[in-house]
Amino acid sequence: MASSSSGAEAAAASLLKREARSERARLMSPVLLGLGIAACGIAQAILLARLLATLLGRADAGWAELAAAAALALLMAALGIAQERAQLAAGEDAKARLRAAAFARLLAAGPADDRAVGEKSALVVERIEALEGYFARWLPAAMLAVLAPLMVAAAAAIADPLSGLILFAGGLLVPVMQAITGIGAAQASRRQFAALQRLSGRFLDRMRGLPVLVLFNQQQAEAERLGVAANDLRRRTMRVLRVAFVSAGAMELIIAAVLASLAYQHGALVRGTHPAPVTALFTLLLVPAFFAPLRAFSAAYHEQLAARGAAADLAPLLDAPEAEGLLLEDVPPKVTITFQDVKLRYAPDRPPALDGLSLRVTAGETLLLTGASGAGKSTVLRILMGFRRPDGGRVAINGRDAMLLKPAELRRLCSYVGQRAFIFRASIRDNIRFARPEADDAAVEAAARAAQVMEFAAALPQGLDTQVGEGGFGLSGGQAQRVAVARAFLRDTPLVLLDEPTAHLDPGTEAVVLDAVRRLCIGRTAIVATHARAARKAFGQMLELQAGRAAGGGSRMAGE
Numbered sequence: 001m002a003s004s005s006s007g008a009e010a011a012a013a014s015l016l017k018r019e020a021r022s023e024r025a026r027l028m029s030p031v032l033l034g035l036g037i038a039a040c041g042i043a044q045a046i047l048l049a050r051l052l053a054t055l056l057g058r059a060d061a062g063w064a065e066l067a068a069a070a071a072l073a074l075l076m077a078a079l080g081i082a083q084e085r086a087q088l089a090a091g092e093d094a095k096a097r098l099r100a101a102a103f104a105r106l107l108a109a110g111p112a113d114d115r116a117v118g119e120k121s122a123l124v125v126e127r128i129e130a131l132e133g134y135f136a137r138w139l140p141a142a143m144l145a146v147l148a149p150l151m152v153a154a155a156a157a158i159a160d161p162l163s164g165l166i167l168f169a170g171g172l173l174v175p176v177m178q179a180i181t182g183i184g185a186a187q188a189s190r191r192q193f194a195a196l197q198r199l200s201g202r203f204l205d206r207m208r209g210l211p212v213l214v215l216f217n218q219q220q221a222e223a224e225r226l227g228v229a230a231n232d233l234r235r236r237t238m239r240v241l242r243v244a245f246v247s248a249g250a251m252e253l254i255i256a257a258v259l260a261s262l263a264y265q266h267g268a269l270v271r272g273t274h275p276a277p278v279t280a281l282f283t284l285l286l287v288p289a290f291f292a293p294l295r296a297f298s299a300a301y302h303e304q305l306a307a308r309g310a311a312a313d314l315a316p317l318l319d320a321p322e323a324e325g326l327l328l329e330d331v332p333p334k335v336t337i338t339f340q341d342v343k344l345r346y347a348p349d350r351p352p353a354l355d356g357l358s359l360r361v362t363a364g365e366t367l368l369l370t371g372a373s374g375a376g377k378s379t380v381l382r383i384l385m386g387f388r389r390p391d392g393g394r395v396a397i398n399g400r401d402a403m404l405l406k407p408a409e410l411r412r413l414c415s416y417v418g419q420r421a422f423i424f425r426a427s428i429r430d431n432i433r434f435a436r437p438e439a440d441d442a443a444v445e446a447a448a449r450a451a452q453v454m455e456f457a458a459a460l461p462q463g464l465d466t467q468v469g470e471g472g473f474g475l476s477g478g479q480a481q482r483v484a485v486a487r488a489f490l491r492d493t494p495l496v497l498l499d500e501p502t503a504h505l506d507p508g509t510e511a512v513v514l515d516a517v518r519r520l521c522i523g524r525t526a527i528v529a530t531h532a533r534a535a536r537k538a539f540g541q542m543l544e545l546q547a548g549r550a551a552g553g554g555s556r557m558a559g560e
C-alpha cells in the first residue's frame with residue numbers, strides 16, 4: 001500500500017516536472033515581470049525613505065521624488081497586471097495541452113478503459129482544472145520566492161549589511177514554517193480529492209438512474225446519502241483550508257518579527273539621532289517588497305498539493321505507453337477471419353472468457369454466434385475491434401496475424417452495431433454522417449435508404465435534418481438501431497460486427513431491423529452475436545459458444 005502510494009507520488013512528480021519543462025518558455029515572462037516588480041519596489045523604497053526622512057527634517061527630497069514614487073507605483077500595478085495575464089496564459093496553455101492528451105488517450109482506449117464514466121469525466125475536467133494553480137501560480141511563485149527576496153536582501157545589505165542579514169534570516173524561516181505547517185497537508189489534500197471524486201461519481205451515477213430512484217421512491221433517502229457525502233467533502237475541504245490559514249498566520253508572525261528586529265536595530269530613528277536615517281527607513285520600507293513573493297509562494301502552496309493529487313490520478317492515463325503495432329497499407333475489399341485456440345481472461349481471478357476458441361468466417365459470409373449470456377460472444381467482437389488482446393492463440397485476418405496491427409487499424413476494417421445505438425444531439429443526417437464525416441449528402445441519403453431510416457424520417461417535418469437525441473425528437477429503439485445500421489452502410493467496411501442488434505425490440509420492429517441488417521451483411525464478412533430466434537432464421541451459419549469455447553468442444557470452420 002505504502003509502496004503503491006509512493007509510486008503514484010513519484011509518477012505524479014515526474015509528470016509535473018515534464019510538463020513544467022514544456023512550459024518553461026511561457027513561465028519565464030511572469031518570473032521576469034515579478035523581478036521587475038521587485039526592482040521597482042527597491043527603487044520606490046529609496047524614494048519613499050528620502051521623502052519620509054525629509055518629513056522628519058533629515059533630508060531634502062521634493063516633488064520630483066514624490067512624482068517618481070507615484071510613477072513607480074503605476075508601473076508596478078501595470079507590471080502586476082501583465083504578470084497575472086502571463087501566469088494565466090501559462091496555466092491555460094498547460095491545461096489545454098494536458099486535457100487534449102488525456103482526452104485523446106481515453107478516446108483511443110475506448111471501452112478497453114474500465115474506468116467508470118464519472119471517473120473519466122472527473123479526469124478530463126476536475127483533475128486537469130486542479131493543475132491550473134500549479135502552472136499559473138505555484139511554479140512562478142516558487143521561482144520568484146528564491147530570486148526576488150535575494151535581490152531585495154542584497155539591496156538592503158548594500159545599504160546596511162546587518163539589515164540585509166535580518167531580512168535574509170527572516171526569509172529562511174519561511175520554508176521551515178511551510179514544512180512544519182505543511183505536515184499532513186498533502187494527505188489532507190489527497191483525502192479532499194478522493195471525497196470530491198466519490199461525491200461527483202455518486203451524483204453522476206444516481207442522475208443516470210434517476211427514473212429507477214423515483215420509481216422505488218428512494219429519492220429522499222438518496223438525497224440524504226448525497227448530503228452525507230457532501231458533508232464529508234466540506235469537512236475535508238475545511239481541513240485543507242485550515243492548513244492554509246495556519247501557514248498564512250505563521251507568515252504574518254515572521255514579518256512582524258523581522259520588522260521588530262529592524263525597528264530595534266534602527267531605534268535611534270525615533271529619537272532623531274540616527275546617523276543614516278534614509279538608510280534605516282529604506283531597510284524598513286523594503287520589508288513589504290521582500291515578503292511579497294514569499295507570501296505568494298505560501299498562498300500557492302496548497303495549489304501545489306492539490307496539483308500533486310490530481311497528477312497522481314492522471315499519470316497512469318498519460319504515462320501509459322501508446323498502443324504499438326503495424327499500420328494497414330490499404331483496407332482490403334474482402335476479409336476472412338480466423339480464430340485458432342484463442343484464449344482471453346479479463347482478470348486473473350476470473351474464469352476465462354474465451355477458452356481455446358477456434359472459428360473461421362470466410363470473405364462475404366455471415367456467422368451467427370449464439371450461446372448463453374456470458375458465453376463470450378461480445379468478447380469475440382471486442383478482440384476484432386482491437387479493444388482487447390487475447391492472452392493466447394492466434395487471430396488472423398486474411399491469413400495474417402491481426403494482433404500485429406495497431407488497435408485503431410483494426411477498427412478501420414470494421415463497423416459495429418451494438419444493442420442500443422447512441423444517438424448524439426444532432427440531426428439524423430449528422431448522426432449518420434458521424435460514421436464517415438467526409439461523406440456527401442447523396443452518400444448519407446443512400447445509407448439512410450438502405451437501412452430503412454427514410455421510412456420514418458420522411459414523415460418527420462424536417463426529414464433527415466430533424467434534430468434528435470437529448471432534448472430533440474425522441475427516436476424509438478428500432479429507429480435508433482436503423483440509424484446505427486445506416487452508419488455501418490455509410491462506413492462501408494469489409495467486416496461488420498453486430499452485438500444483439502435487435503435485443504430490445506418487439507417482433508415487428510425486430511423484423512424491420514433484421515431486414516436492414518441482412519442487407520448490410522450481403523457481400524461483407526459479418527459476425528452477429530445474438531440470442532434472437534428470428535435472427536437464427538435470418539442467417540444460416542451458426543456457432544454456439546459455451547463458456548468461451550465452441551459448444552461440444554469442436555470448432556466451426558465456416559466455409560469448409
Ligand SMILES: Nc1ncnc2c1ncn2[C@@H]1O[C@H](COP(=O)(O)OP(=O)(O)OP(=O)(O)O)[C@@H](O)[C@H]1O
Binds near residue numbers: 372375376
Ligand atoms: N470488462 C470485463 N471485466 C471482467 N470480466 C468481463 C468483462 N467483460 C466481460 N467479462 C466476463 O467475460 C465473460 C464473457 O463475457 P461476454 O460479454 O463476452 O459474454 P456474452 O456472451 O457476450 O454475454 P451477453 O450475451 O450477456 O452479452 C463473462 O463471464 C463476463 O462476466
